[in-house]
Amino acid sequence: MSLQRAVDWQRAADDLWTTAIADHRQAPPDAGFADRLRAFSVAATEQAKSMRYSAEEGLQFQPWDHAPRPRQPPAELRRGSGRVGPEDLWDRFDGLFEAWSAAVEQSDLSVIAGTFEGLAAVTAELAAAVDVMRGVVPDPDALAQSAG
Numbered sequence: 001m002s003l004q005r006a007v008d009w010q011r012a013a014d015d016l017w018t019t020a021i022a023d024h025r026q027a028p029p030d031a032g033f034a035d036r037l038r039a040f041s042v043a044a045t046e047q048a049k050s051m052r053y054s055a056e057e058g059l060q061f062q063p064w065d066h067a068p069r070p071r072q073p074p075a076e077l078r079r080g081s082g083r084v085g086p087e088d089l090w091d092r093f094d095g096l097f098e099a100w101s102a103a104v105e106q107s108d109l110s111v112i113a114g115t116f117e118g119l120a121a122v123t124a125e126l127a128a129a130v131d132v133m134r135g136v137v138p139d140p141d142a143l144a145q146s147a148g
Helices: 003-025 033-056 087-103 109-133 140-147
Strands: none
Touching (some): 003 033, 033 109
16 A cells, blocks of 8 residues: 555546546436446545545545535536436435535545445446336446446
């Protein structure tokens, strides 16, 4: 384990997260919606893993106190956007996003990692539910990659 590995991993996870968020910004909940949810889940998982590793290395998070409040998820993931999927899962997503938003104002990487883990789990469930609603049979190779 090393400090440099923690920094490199966090940068890679940040890039993945930034891409996943950007993919949701202006997209409609179209045929690619479930895939974008899966990418969000993978990115959140990587954030959680890298933050847990960084915490083990004794690092702390630089709080995002400069960001506008309240933080909002990308447009297609907001209430009232026509998002597809079970409302109970979206309610969980909303609560977890709010928890994540509060967590990134603190320096405790373990707390932030926990919120990323929650977001990863719920968006993976949402992706699967959207596929079921749309009659899509998930590609087993894609599922294996997202779980890895």
